[in-house]
Amino acid sequence: SQQGEEDPQALSIQEGENATMNCSYKTSINNLQWYRQNSGRGLVHLILIRSNEREKHSGRLRVTLDTSKKSSSLLITASRAADTASYFCATGLSGYSTLTFGKGTMLLVSP
Amino acid sequence: DGGITQSPKYLFRKEGQNVTLSCEQNLNHDAMYWYRQDPGQGLRLIYYSQIVNDFQKGDIAEGYSVSREKKESFPLTVTSAQKNPTAFYLCASSPQIAGGTSTDTQYFGPGTRLTVL
Numbered sequence: 240s241q242q243g244e245e246d247p248q249a250l251s252i253q254e255g256e257n258a259t260m261n262c263s264y265k266t267s268i269n270n271l272q273w274y275r276q277n278s279g280r281g282l283v284h285l286i287l288i289r290s291n292e293r294e295k296h297s298g299r300l301r302v303t304l305d306t307s308k309k310s311s312s313l314l315i316t317a318s319r320a321a322d323t324a325s326y327f328c329a330t331g332l333s334g335y336s337t338l339t340f341g342k343g344t345m346l347l348v349s350p
Numbered sequence: 351d352g353g354i355t356q357s358p359k360y361l362f363r364k365e366g367q368n369v370t371l372s373c374e375q376n377l378n379h380d381a382m383y384w385y386r387q388d389p390g391q392g393l394r395l396i397y398y399s400q401i402v403n404d405f406q407k408g409d410i411a412e413g414y415s416v417s418r419e420k421k422e423s424f425p426l427t428v429t430s431a432q433k434n435p436t437a438f439y440l441c442a443s444s445p446q447i448a449g450g451t452s453t454d455t456q457y458f459g460p461g462t463r464l465t466v467l
Contacts, residue, residue: 280460287455327393342391
C-alpha cells in the first residue's frame with residue numbers, strides 16, 4: 240500500500256486565498272518531501288523536511304511535520320493562478336533507498 | 351544547461367511490440383529511477399539504479415526491463431509482456447543514496463506518454 244496519502248484529493252480556491260494540503264503516512268520516516276506537477280509535465284521538488292524538524296518555510300510555502308501523528312501539511316499562502324497544479328507528498332523511509340509517493344492533491348486557483 | 355531529458359515526448363506502440371524510452375541526465379547523479387503514472391494516480395516505482403551496472407526492481411517491474419551501462423543513461427524497455435502499458439512514464443535522478451537510509455531530492459524529466467494502439 241502507498242505510504243503517503245494526501246487530503247483533500249481536490250481543492251478549488253480563489254486567488255489570494257491560502258491553500259492547505261495534508262499528507263498522512265504509516266511508518267517511521269527519514270524525511271518527507273513535497274513536489275508539484277503541472278499538467279502533463281514532470282514533478283518539481285518544492286521542499287524537504289527531515290524527521291527531526293517540525294516546520295520549514297520557502298517563500299510562500301510552509302510545511303509542518305508531526306511525527307507523533309504521522310502527518311504533514313503544506314500551506315501555500317496568497318495563492319496565484321500559476322499555483323494551479325497537483326501536489327504530491329513523498330516519504331523517505333528508514334532502511335529504504337527510494338521515495339514513496341502519494342496520489343496527490345489537485346489544486347485549482349481561479350483568478 | 352544541466353538537467354534530465356526524456357525522449358520521445360509521445361510514443362505510440364502496437365500491441366505485441368517492445369519499445370524503449372530514453373532517459374539521460376548530465377547532473378552527475380548516481381541514482382536514477384523510472385516511475386509510471388496513471389490518470390488520477392500517484393507515481394509507482396518500476397525500477398531504480400543506485401550505480402552503473404546495477405539496478406533493482408521497484409513495485410511494478412513485471413513487463414519492463416532496464417539497463418545502466420553509463421552513469422548518465424537509464425533506458426526503460428516496455429515489453430510485450432506488459433499487459434496495460436498505456437501511461438505517463440517519468441524518469442528521475444538524485445545525487446546519491448546516503449548509506450541506504452535516506453533519500454535525496456529527486457529531479458524529474460518531462461515525461462514520455464506511451465499509448466498502445
